Amino acid sequence: MTTVDLGTIRRLVSVTVDDVEHRVPEGATIMDVLDSAGADTPRLCQAPNLTPVNACRVCVVEVEGSRPLVPSCARRVEDGMVVRTDTDRVAHSRRMVLELLGSANDMSQAGDDVARWSIEYGADPERYGPVGPPAAAGERGNRHAGHHSAPDGETRATVAQPVTVDNDLYVRDYARCILCYKCVEACGTDAQNTFAIAVAGRGFDATISTEFAVPLPDSACVYCGNCIGVCPTGALKSVAEHERREAGVWDPEGETVTSTICSFCGVGCTLELHVQDNTIVNVTSPHDHSVTHGHLCIKGRFGFQHVQNVAPPRDR
Amino acid sequence: MDLTLLADAPTTAERAAVDAVVGSAPGTGPGSPTDPADGTGAADEGRRDLLLPAFHAVMDAVGWISRGALSYVCETLHVPPAEAYGVATFYALFSVTPRAPRIAHVCDDVGCAAFGGEDLCAAMEERLGPEGSGEEVTWTRSPCLGLCERAPAVFLQTTHGHGQIAPADADAVTHALDGEDVAGPDPVVSTPQAGSPDLELLSRVGVVDPGDLDSYRAAGGYAGLRRALAVGPARVVDEITVASLTGRGGAAFPTGTKWSAVAGSPDPVKYLVCNADESEPGTFKDRVLMEADPFALVEAMTVAGIAVGARLGYLYVRGEYPAAEAALLRAISEARRHGYLGDDVMGSGRVFDLEVRRGAGAYICGEETALMNSLEGRRGEPRAKPPFPTVSGLFGKPTVINNVETLVNVLRIVEQGGPAFASVGSGRSTGTKLFCLSGVVARPGVYEVPMGTTLRELLELAGGVPVGLKAILLGGAAGSFVTPDQLDVPLTLEGTREIGATLGSGVVLCFDESTDFAAVLRRIAGFFRDESCGQCVPCRVGTVRQEEALARIERGREIGGRTVELQLLDDVDRVMTDASICGLGQTAASAVRSALSLGLIGSGGGARRNGDHP
Structure with a gap:
């Protein structure tokens, strides 16, 4: 006999979004409602396989009775809730979040969605003045909380800094880091429970860091790469992808994706092999896969050299 | 969770400092975070809530937190080192790089700068060199130290103790850094009305000896708790509601609403927290109350705790308030010794006790949920609301959190009744x-x-x-x-x-009229840029862009003209006000907005110094 898991039976509540009433299960988020209605709601720190952290604020909406705007990714619906997404305030805040991030970060690898939203909402990062000088390697991590040099406003401060390459598997390009907390969550309680990285420092000077910014090989990192898997801006990426981008041969249009099952152990994780130029460049897993929820281990994510006899083994 | 620790070993002094904190911490007392009956999950994380006390102990012993010290703290409290490092680097009073063990924090904030603060900074620079230089003694600029009535103010953080000097001069500061005792500020001079019969909250300030329980009782102390125990918790909560007491920390939330929610919660474990992290620039009222009448706060918290069903209360005192912390620790110990705290409060059979926790230099921790994260040994980042603290607060439990002044009001309400209180105002x-x-x-x-x-x-x-x-x-x-x-x-x-x-x-x-408002605004903008926790984009980047735009306006270096800059400031203002997570970001543009609209800066007035920056 087949049994069907119905999950928890939830009562339906009534939510009005832009004058249209929706009946949705109790416990759904506002974003769930917006998604099911087909709205194109921008998001950066939200991911379906991570706990919402409400940090980026790009998904904000108006909720009747709340003076500040509300993050749709995290706020759960209540019966009778009245939501508006079509107001000036919502559009302004979404535009400004994209604009402020664009003014401080390199968003060029944040994907097509972000590029589209930036145009759609009219983000203009350039109006904050010319870009200031980048920080030297490690300098941003050494700033003391509560102390900064007063700016003269001639240039705009950014988080620009050199790429950190301290291991063979992935690079950390923190000039692109928008502090969405996704990597910290994936490294911590949401997936890996390794806690190799955390947010350090404060305010604009906050960084993602190991303890005392030691290189990853000296930290608790187990190279599962789940941080790469959730990074929305290309701040964390595989060495393979980084090198191809640096060499100018990164070719997302020519990329094929092949689904398979990981052969390393009996868990049976679904893998998606991203192949460019007949070479595996990345391995991911679908976030809605019941076994992985998008997360893998070092073997699944990086243990593919043996299937492609392209390069000779490194050290013989 | 397995911990991967750095190989560095702690020094004997570091180890002893950490052991002293962990060894002396109340272990598994009723209502404590490791109470097995509690089941909050806090116990699974070891004693992470002792992270700030442990870092303070290391700072106080050796002046900075080394790799070895951090590793030992992590091993002892079972906290991953990356997370502990994230916490240590969040707070301005902690240093993870070697720093002079004796440091003077000189206030250059709006209440001090023009009133001797900038002159003192210049004098300190002349004597000790640039900020942060020097191996044994040094100085640094500081946000408001809550001693504004006696500007300029200095907070001393040294391995031989903490202290405050106000008003301060370079001689007094250097002598104090060299180890000379400094007399703490006398709170009585901070309350010009002291002794007046019209006072309620300040009635005992300057009248009672803050270190003497008998003196407090002779001045009417503990009448409130006696009455509260006589009428019972439900009646006390009713009186607070009838009094229409609103929070005095800045948000003005109805206190009775918080208390009723927590008192009515079926959860067997609840907490009371006193927000004594007073750090809004220009504010020093809570400091005066704590220094001059600490028993009043202890009594008020006992009334509040019993009324809402909490068995443990936390008093989170600003790290820059050593005199207030000392006064409270003394008062709590006296109260405990005389049965006003503990397992049988005033013979009533009720249980309530207090723990004091010291902040570590973070304005954001005055935000209630950031404060709770800080108490739990985390970065002081505000939490998303809902859930509100009355539902899920400290250690995930229903929590009442009130400001010092709010709590001290409770005594009068209990003694005189809610209607009498409500008849004023x-x-x-x-x-x-x-x-x-x-x-x-x-x-x-x-x-x-x-x-x-x-x-x-x-x-x-x-x-x-x-x-x-x-x-x-x-x-x-x-x-x-x-x-x-x-x-x-x-x-x-x-x-x-x-x-x-x-x-x-x-x-x-x-x-x-002699004020350089551009300098005032620059300081306010710099303050918010420094104190933003960095969690949400509008505040983290918005405070930076606000400060930059103001700098351009001040120098007459506007991009695209004045109107364009004002539009930019307004755009940043709106996103911070509308979309920031917490009150810090939501008000970070408030003073700037009002100064601009009043023409205090940027109107070509006297504060504008075009000639300064060619």
Whole structure:
């Protein structure tokens, strides 16, 4: 006999979004409602396989009775809730979040969605003045909380800094880091429970860091790469992808994706092999896969050299 | 969770400092985070809540947190080192790089800068070299130290103790850094009304000996708790509700609503937290109450804790308030010794006790959920609300969190009844209110007046409307400027709102016509840029862009002209106000907005110094 898991039976509540009433299960988020209605709601720190952290604020909406705007990714619906997404305030805040991030970060690898939203909402990062000088390697991590040099406003401060390459598997390009907390969550309680990285420092000077910014090989990192898997801006990426981008041969249009099952152990994780130029460049897993929820281990994510006899083994 | 620790070993001194904290911490007492009956999951994380106390102990012993010390703290408390490092680097009073073990934090904030603070910074630089230099002694600029009535202020953080000097001069600071004892500030000089029969909150200030329980009892102390125990928790909560007591920390939330929610929760474990992390620039009222009448806060917390069903209360005291912390620790220990705290409060069979925790230099921890994260040994980042603390607060439990002044009001309400309290003032603004007067006033200090007193009347108490008064920063850096033509505003929640201002935390910081408002605004913008926790984009980047735009306006270097810059500031203002997670970001543009609209800066007036920057 087949049994069907119905999950928890939830009562339906009534939510009005832009004058249209929706009946949705109790416990759904506002974003769930917006998604099911087909709205194109921008998001950066939200991911379906991570706990919402409400940090980026790009998904904000108006909720009747709340003076500040509300993050749709995290706020759960209540019966009778009245939501508006079509107001000036919502559009302004979404535009400004994209604009402020664009003014401080390199968003060029944040994907097509972000590029589209930036145009759609009219983000203009350039109006904050010319870009200031980048920080030297490690300098941003050494700033003391509560102390900064007063700016003269001639240039705009950014988080620009050199790429950190301290291991063979992935690079950390923190000039692109928008502090969405996704990597910290994936490294911590949401997936890996390794806690190799955390947010350090404060305010604009906050960084993602190991303890005392030691290189990853000296930290608790187990190279599962789940941080790469959730990074929305290309701040964390595989060495393979980084090198191809640096060499100018990164070719997302020519990329094929092949689904398979990981052969390393009996868990049976679904893998998606991203192949460019007949070479595996990345391995991911679908976030809605019941076994992985998008997360893998070092073997699944990086243990593919043996299937492609392209390069000779490194050290013989 | 397996910990991967760095190989560095702690020194003997570091190890001893950490062991002393962990060894002396109340272990598994009733209501403590490791109470097995609690089941919050806090126990699974070891004693992470001791992370800040452990870091403080290391700082106090050796002056900085080394790799070995951090590793030992992590091993002892079972905290991943990356997370512990994230916490250590969040707080301004901690250093993870070697630093002089004796350091003077010199206030250059709005209440001090023009009143000797900048001169003192210059003098310190002359004596000790640039900020942060020096191997044994050094100095650094600091945000408001809560001693504004006696500017300029200095906080001493040394391996032979902490102290405050106000008013400070370079001689006194260098002597103190060299180990000379400094007399702590005398709170009595901070309350010019001391001894007046009209006072309620300040009635014992300067009258009782803050270290003597008998003196407190002789002045009517513990009558409130006695009555609270006699009438029972439900009646106490009712009286607070009837009194219409609103929070005095700045948000003015109805206290009775918080108390009823927690008292009515079926959860067997609840907490009471006192927010004594007073750090709104220009605010010093809570400091004065704690230093001069600590038993009142201890008694009020006991009343509150028993009323809402909490068995343990936490007092989170600002790290820059060593005298207040010492006074409270002494009062708690005395109260415990005499049965006013502990397993059988005043023979009633009720259980309530208090723990004091020290902040570590983070304005954001005055935000209630950030404070709770800090108490739990985390970065002081505000949490998303809902859930509100009354549902899921400290360690995930229903929690009442109140400001110091709010709590001290409780005693009078319990003694006199809610209606009597509500008969003072009007509307939602009931009772008396403390105001912190500083700047160009004849007699700065904390003043207590009934709600509804006008700003002019308040200034009269402090020696009259200052000559040449140009503007008053009302409510703090998160408040706004008001002008001499608005002095007849009644000081109520409603009255101030009507003129687009706020009571905030009771700041009344007066500036005269000689003020360089561009410098004031620069400091306020820099303050928010420094104190933003960095969690949400609008505040993290917005405070940076606001400061940059103001710098351009001040220098006459606008991009695209004045109108374009003002539009940019308004755009940043709107996203911070609308979309920031917490009150810090939501008010980070408030003072700037009001200064611009009043033409205090950027109007080509005297504050503009075009010639300075060719």
